[in-house]
Amino acid sequence: MGHLDADCFYVSAERVRDEFLRDKAVGVLGNQGACVIAKSYEMKAAGVGTGMPIWEALVKCPTGIYVKRDFRWYEVLSRLMLDVVRELSPRVEYYSIDEFFFLAGPARGRTFQELAVALRDRIWERVRVPVTVGIARTRTLAKLISDSAKPFGAWAVLDPEAEAKLLADRPVTEITGIAGRRAARLAPWGIRTCLDLARADRRLVRALLTASGEALWWELNGDPVQPIHPQRPLHKALSRGGSFGEATSDPVVLYAWLVRNLERLIEELEFHAVCAGRLTVWVAYKDGRVGVGQAAPLVPSDRFDILLDTARPCLRRAWVPRVPAARMHLIAERLTPKGRRPLGLFDPPADRAEAIARLKREVNARHGRFVLRSGATLPLAAIYRDTANEYDICDVRGKICF
Numbered sequence: 001m002g003h004l005d006a007d008c009f010y011v012s013a014e015r016v017r018d019e020f021l022r023d024k025a026v027g028v029l030g031n032q033g034a035c036v037i038a039k040s041y042e043m044k045a046a047g048v049g050t051g052m053p054i055w056e057a058l059v060k061c062p063t064g065i066y067v068k069r070d071f072r073w074y075e076v077l078s079r080l081m082l083d084v085v086r087e088l089s090p091r092v093e094y095y096s097i098d099e100f101f102f103l104a105g106p107a108r109g110r111t112f113q114e115l116a117v118a119l120r121d122r123i124w125e126r127v128r129v130p131v132t133v134g135i136a137r138t139r140t141l142a143k144l145i146s147d148s149a150k151p152f153g154a155w156a157v158l159d160p161e162a163e164a165k166l167l168a169d170r171p172v173t174e175i176t177g178i179a180g181r182r183a184a185r186l187a188p189w190g191i192r193t194c195l196d197l198a199r200a201d202r203r204l205v206r207a208l209l210t211a212s213g214e215a216l217w218w219e220l221n222g223d224p225v226q227p228i229h230p231q232r233p234l235h236k237a238l239s240r241g242g243s244f245g246e247a248t249s250d251p252v253v254l255y256a257w258l259v260r261n262l263e264r265l266i267e268e269l270e271f272h273a274v275c276a277g278r279l280t281v282w283v284a285y286k287d288g289r290v291g292v293g294q295a296a297p298l299v300p301s302d303r304f305d306i307l308l309d310t311a312r313p314c315l316r317r318a319w320v321p322r323v324p325a326a327r328m329h330l331i332a333e334r335l336t337p338k339g340r341r342p343l344g345l346f347d348p349p350a351d352r353a354e355a356i357a358r359l360k361r362e363v364n365a366r367h368g369r370f371v372l373r374s375g376a377t378l379p380l381a382a383i384y385r386d387t388a389n390e391y392d393i394c395d396v397r398g399k400i401c402f
């Protein structure tokens with residue numbers, strides 16, 4: 001089993017498109033630019049931690065370079081890394097944007113160590129993202145190994161003696177799934193290192209940590225009980241939206257925002273190759289009120305005309321007349337893979353709408369995002385003129401956070 005983990009991924013991804021950032025203290029900002037969500041080793045050395053507000057980070061690391069996150073770019077690189085892992089392994093689990101588990105089987109005449117090195121080096125050559133690879137008898141061991149080989153490491157540990165030495169050096173809290181409370185339950189029994197846990201009585205571990213703890217015990221002892229899941233789990237929801245900048249009570253402007261958010265949401269649906277089975281329009285008003293409207297299209301869809309027909313009555317429900325609105329989010333749920341949806345018996349004739357969607361995609365791909373867009377967004381001309389809005393400040397992938 002193997003585990004691959006990119007080294008400070010968001011920062012490495014920024015360095016792929018900007019050489020200037022290499023070897024410098026770099027912080028990636030999230031949360032509307034308010035805090036550091038990822039930092040380079042150089043910035044870490046200056047005392048900046050993940051989640052630190054920008055004003056504190058600036059005091060600790062005034063010469064650092066701070067850049068805004070761009071999840072779309074990170075996802076692109078993540079997919080390129082996944083392609084490389086798939087070349088060298090028959091079974092790969094997409095565990096997170098920068099972490100994969102894989103079945104490790106070196107080519108004939110090659111060792112596991114050579115496989116680990118080949119994988120690390122091929123990703124570096126092809127994607128220019130530094131990663132660390134660990135190979136071991138189980139997933140849990142592979143992850144412990146890659147964690148201790150960071151950065152830019154490649155390490156296969158299959159011999160039980162080398163394994164025991166590694167486990168003896170690591171506290172139990174380094175195992176995924178054993179945090180403070182579970183570690184505290186082990187401490188009275190003298191179980192502090194990973195090796196203590198591996199050598200402990202299996203029934204005791206089960207009594208203290210239930211069946212999930214027992215599974216870890218097997219894994220630490222080299223028995224793979226946690227398989228590789230090659231199917232990437234679908235997102236639960238995709239969402240687009242954010243603050244208007246200037247509050248508005250004009251229904252025409254509100255509608256323009258709805259259309260803009262829908263066009264951005266459709267980009268996401270297409271990117272992930274999913275259709276939306278339900279839409280929610282969420283509007284926050286200046287006086288503290290919140291309006292919500294929800295509806296489902298007849299069949300899951302990623303088409304502009306169908307989703308706009310679904311979203312329009314949602315906005316009507318979420319609308320509070322004459323009160324200025326400040327923010328809107330459009331959320332797609334009940335996502336289904338695009339190819340696998342039920343037959344579109346109730347779909348309006350597809351030809352024209354599909355042709356328009358295709359034209360829109362092609363023109364925008366060639367001439368710039370949103371060059372061709374719905375006429376309903378005309379009241380937002382200023383937003384489209386401002387190049388800062390090419391990037392999405394409030395892009396949310398995989399989870400909903402307002």
Ligand SMILES: [Mg+2]
Pocket residue numbers: 005006007008009098
């Ligand atoms: Mg990582």
